Amino acid sequence: MSRWEPNARERLERAALELFAEHGYDNTTVAGIAERAGLTKRTFFRYFTDKREVLFYGQELLVQLFARSIAVAPESATPLQAITAALEASEAAFQPERRGLAARRQEIVAANASLREREMFKRVILTDTMGDALRERGVPDPAASVAAELGALAFGMAFRRWLDAPGEPKYGELARETLEEIRATAAGLG
Amino acid sequence: MSRWEPNARERLERAALELFAEHGYDNTTVAGIAERAGLTKRTFFRYFTDKREVLFYGQELLVQLFARSIAVAPESATPLQAITAALEASEAAFQPERRGLAARRQEIVAANASLREREMFKRVILTDTMGDALRERGVPDPAASVAAELGALAFGMAFRRWLDAPGEPKYGELARETLEEIRATAAGLG
Numbered sequence: 001m002s003r004w005e006p007n008a009r010e011r012l013e014r015a016a017l018e019l020f021a022e023h024g025y026d027n028t029t030v031a032g033i034a035e036r037a038g039l040t041k042r043t044f045f046r047y048f049t050d051k052r053e054v055l056f057y058g059q060e061l062l063v064q065l066f067a068r069s070i071a072v073a074p075e076s077a078t079p080l081q082a083i084t085a086a087l088e089a090s091e092a093a094f095q096p097e098r099r100g101l102a103a104r105r106q107e108i109v110a111a112n113a114s115l116r117e118r119e120m121f122k123r124v125i126l127t128d129t130m131g132d133a134l135r136e137r138g139v140p141d142p143a144a145s146v147a148a149e150l151g152a153l154a155f156g157m158a159f160r161r162w163l164d165a166p167g168e169p170k171y172g173e174l175a176r177e178t179l180e181e182i183r184a185t186a187a188g189l190g
Numbered sequence: 191m192s193r194w195e196p197n198a199r200e201r202l203e204r205a206a207l208e209l210f211a212e213h214g215y216d217n218t219t220v221a222g223i224a225e226r227a228g229l230t231k232r233t234f235f236r237y238f239t240d241k242r243e244v245l246f247y248g249q250e251l252l253v254q255l256f257a258r259s260i261a262v263a264p265e266s267a268t269p270l271q272a273i274t275a276a277l278e279a280s281e282a283a284f285q286p287e288r289r290g291l292a293a294r295r296q297e298i299v300a301a302n303a304s305l306r307e308r309e310m311f312k313r314v315i316l317t318d319t320m321g322d323a324l325r326e327r328g329v330p331d332p333a334a335s336v337a338a339e340l341g342a343l344a345f346g347m348a349f350r351r352w353l354d355a356p357g358e359p360k361y362g363e364l365a366r367e368t369l370e371e372i373r374a375t376a377a378g379l380g
Binding site: 121143152 | 342373
C-alpha cells in the first residue's frame with residue numbers, strides 16, 4: 001500500500017460514519033474504520049487522533065478559519081461585517097457534496113450524550129474565538145461578546161437551514177442572510 | 191432556627207470548597223467532605239449525588255427558577271422583559287453572604303478542565319431553558335433564541351460584576367442594568 005492514499009481522510013470519514021450508524025458509536029473501533037475504508041490503522045492515525053476526532057476535526061478547522069477571517073477583515077469593517085466575512089469563508093467546509101455526510105454526522109452526535117456535550121463545548125470555543133478575534137481588532141466589550149453570540153447563533157441556524165433547504169443552497173449566502181435576520185431581530189427586541 | 195444557624199447543605203458546601211482548594215478537586219473524597227463538615231456520608235448523600243454536584247446544584251436550581259419566572263411573567267411582557275424578570279428572580283441565589291463561596295467555587299472550576307467543560311454545558315442548558323420558556327409563551331424564532339442568548343450573556347456578565355463590585359452590590363439590579371446595556375449594544379451593532 002502506498003504511503004499516500006488519495007482521499008484517505010474522506011474515505012476514513014465515510015467509513016466511520018457508516019459504522020457509527022450501523023453498529024453505534026461505542027461499538028465501532030479504529031481498526032474497524034480503517035478496514036472498512038481499505039486502509040491501515042497507521043493511516044487512520046496520520047489523520048485523526050481517535051475515532052471521536054473524525055466527528056470533530058471540522059470544528060477545529062472552523063475555529064482557525066473564523067479567527068483568521070476576522071483578523072484579516074478590512075479595518076473599516078464593523079464587528080458584524082467581520083463576522084459575516086468569517087461565516088462566508090466557512091462555505092469552504094459546507095460544499096453541496098458534504099451535505100449527506102454532515103446530516104449523518106448530526107444524527108450520530110444527537111444520539112450520544114457525551115458527543116452532544118462535546119458538540120456544545122466546541123460551539124462555546126467557536127463563540128469565544130470570535131469574541132477574542134474581535135477584541136484583538138479593538139472592539140470593546142460588551143460589543144465583542146454580543147457580536148460573537150449573535151454570530152454563533154447565525155452559524156448554527158444557517159447550518160440547519162443548509163441541511164434542510166431543497167436544491168443546492170449556498171452556505172455562504174444562507175449564513176449572510178441569517179446573520180442579517182438575527183441582527184434585525186436583536187435590534188427589534190426593544 | 192435562627193437565620194444565622196448554618197444548615198447541613200451549606201456546611202457541606204463550605205467543607206467541600208475548603209478541601210477542593212486545599213487538596214485539589216480530584217484528591218477530595220465525599221468521606222473527607224462529610225468529616226470536615228462534622229456530618230456523616232449519609233447526610234452528604236441526602237443533599238448531593240456526588241462531590242461534583244456540590245459545585246453545580248445551584249445551576250440546576252437556576253434552570254428551574256428561570257423556566258418558572260419566564261412562564262409566569264405578565265402576558266404583556268416582551269421577551270427581554272420576561273428574561274429581566276428571570277434574572278431579577280435569581281437574586282435569591284446571589285445574596286451578599288454567598289459572594290465568598292461563589293468566588294471560591296469559580297476558582298476551583300477554572301482550575302479543572304472537566305469542571306470547566308461541565309460549566310459551559312450547564313450554561314448551554316440555561317440558555318436553552320430560556321429559549322424554550324419563551325417559545326412556550328408564543329415567542330417565535332429567531333426572537334426566542336436571540337433573547338435567550340442575550341439573556342445568558344447578561345447573566346454571565348452580571349455574575350462577574352457581582353463578584354468584582356465593591357460593597358454589597360444587589361445582583362438583581364446589576365443584572366437588569368447589564369441586560370439593558372447588552373440590548374442597547376445589540377441594537378447598535380447595525
